[in-house]
Amino acid sequence: MHWQKDAQCGQARAGWLHTRHGSVPTPTFMPVGTVGTVKGITMDNVRATGAGIVLGNTYHLMLRPTAERVQRLGGLHRMMDWPGPILTDSGGFQVMSLGPLRKMDEDGVTFRSHIDGSSHRLTPESSTDIQYKLDATITMAFDECPALPATKDVLEASMERSMRWAARSREAFIARPGYGQFGIVQGGTEQDLRERSALALRKIGFEGYAIGGLAVGEGQELMFSTLDYTTPMLPEDQPRYLMGVGTPDDLLGAVMRGCDMFDCVMPSRAGRTARAYTERGTLNLRNARFAEDTRPISPEDDSPMAGRYSRAYLHHLFRANEMLGPMLLTLHNLAYYQRLMRQIRAAIVAGTLEQTAAELRQNWAKGDWSEDEWPMPRYQQG
Incomplete structure (x- = not known):
């Protein structure tokens, strides 16, 4: 090895x-x-x-x-x-x-x-x-x-x-x-x-x-x-x-x-308690504001569940204590962590890690996307 x-x-x-x-x-x-x-x-x-x-x-x-x-x-x-x-x-x-x-x-x-x-x-x-x-x-x-x-x-x-x-x-x-x-x-x-x-x-x-x-x-x-x-x-x-x-x-x-x-254990444990990691920080999908939010968790999502489930549906699953909610959100969080690692690695190879780090931290601090700034999801492009 x-x-x-x-x-x-x-x-x-x-x-x-x-x-x-x-x-x-x-x-x-x-x-x-x-x-x-x-x-x-x-x-x-x-x-x-x-x-x-x-x-x-x-x-x-x-x-x-x-x-x-x-x-x-x-x-x-x-x-x-x-x-x-x-x-x-x-x-x-x-x-x-x-x-x-x-x-x-x-x-x-x-x-x-x-x-x-x-x-x-x-x-x-x-x-x-x-x-x-x-x-x-x-x-x-x-x-x-x-x-x-x-x-x-x-x-x-x-x-x-x-x-x-x-x-x-x-x-x-x-x-x-x-x-x-x-x-x-x-x-x-x-x-x-x-x-x-x-x-x-x-x-x-x-x-x-x-x-x-x-x-x-x-x-x-x-x-x-x-x-x-x-x-x-x-x-x-x-x-x-x-x-x-x-x-x-x-x-x-x-x-x-x-x-x-x-x-x-953080990404999987958070997934079991309705917390989603995203490019804009952490979302608590138990919050009432997600009850009719038809958007997916993140427009950057490239996980196996990308675009297939709305925030409203995930909110419902957690409110109903359905096991599918923790399963889907665990999958989302682990996919986000892997996506983050790929992004960091690419920045190291390109020699731009300082710039990438500043952008990541700036976006984490912004909080959730507003409706006006919501971009076209990757899974809908092309």
């Missing part, structure tokens, strides 16, 4: 991630399929949005249906009908978020299942083995993700433990052609800790590097300032993955700071 850079504009990079299960253009957004499904839509739907890689989760899949069962069923690719690349989170974030249900020691974490209360244990070795059984294209090193805010002493101890776990994860990883493992940079918002973490991971050596421990409540300004000094610490010739991010503006800002890969 390797990453190839095609173009650079400032700190932003456009490239290709080549894997055993196909090649993916970067920057890329990975829809979250935590338990082997992107909630509410089929993998045909996911493919239709233009997504090239999806995410699964070690913690959830080890509990149900279990990694051993997934392996017997032919692996996660076959089971969920996704032959393309799959990245699996190591389970560290989910386990750490269990609070009193988990107990950590130097070897790993013992926790109780949120499903039935049964006791389980994750270590760097077992997490890596589970991801192998899932047949993850990209395996993530097992780490500890402390909640922010935290004292520097807490962050330092956590980062050092994560680096020891990273070394153990790497030793347990079974290298195969086209597969890879990413280390995760930790250290909160402390520059010296981030630097020590990045140096430790580079010494171990991975196929890619993730930036963890952000988008956990620190705010966008602090996240961006942390990225400003963290991404330059990572290898120029390997992919950089910012975990758990985020809003369209978060993605844009992170790409401009040198990040290549992203995942977040």
Whole structure:
């Protein structure tokens, strides 16, 4: 597995991630399929949005249906009908978020299942083995993700433990052609800790590097300032993955700071709660003003549902608690995120990212299109 850079504009990079299960253009957004499904839509739907890689989760899949069962069923690719690349989170974030249900020691974490209360244990070795059984294209090193805010002493101890776990994860990883493992940079918002973490991971050596421990409540300004000094610490010739991010503006800002890969539940979760992401910001389709709005969600929509459903119909579906509403809006949001990634990539290649970024942010701030400025939808042109 390797990453190839095609173009650079400032700190932003456009490239290709080549894997055993196909090649993916970067920057890329990975829809979250935590338990082997992107909630509410089929993998045909996911493919239709233009997504090239999806995410699964070690913690959830080890509990149900279990990694051993997934392996017997032919692996996660076959089971969920996704032959393309799959990245699996190591389970560290989910386990750490269990609070009193988990107990950590130097070897790993013992926790109780949120499903039935049964006791389980994750270590760097077992997490890596589970991801192998899932047949993850990209395996993530097992780490500890402390909640922010935290004292520097807490962050330092956590980062050092994560680096020891990273070394153990790497030793347990079974290298195969086209597969890879990413280390995760930790250290909160402390520059010296981030630097020590990045140096430790580079010494171990991975196929890619993730930036963890952000988008956990620190705010966008602090996240961006942390990225400003963290991404330059990572290898120029390997992919950089910012975990758990985020809003369209978060993605844009992170790409401009040198990040290549992203995942977040935000577009699918928003779709289930009637919020639509568009070129003019976010629309809440539960609002009464959409009850007789016959326009589609966006004139820029190029998703599989483009022009087929009105805002009024979607408003009705959510008001009636019909499952089709969340399904359609999830599809729309994921298609918008992929469209945004393509637009950003094209701007990097053209060397116009600063101008494109300014236009994107200006349009997001304008709010919904008025009737007078509504352009002819793309699906009606030509």
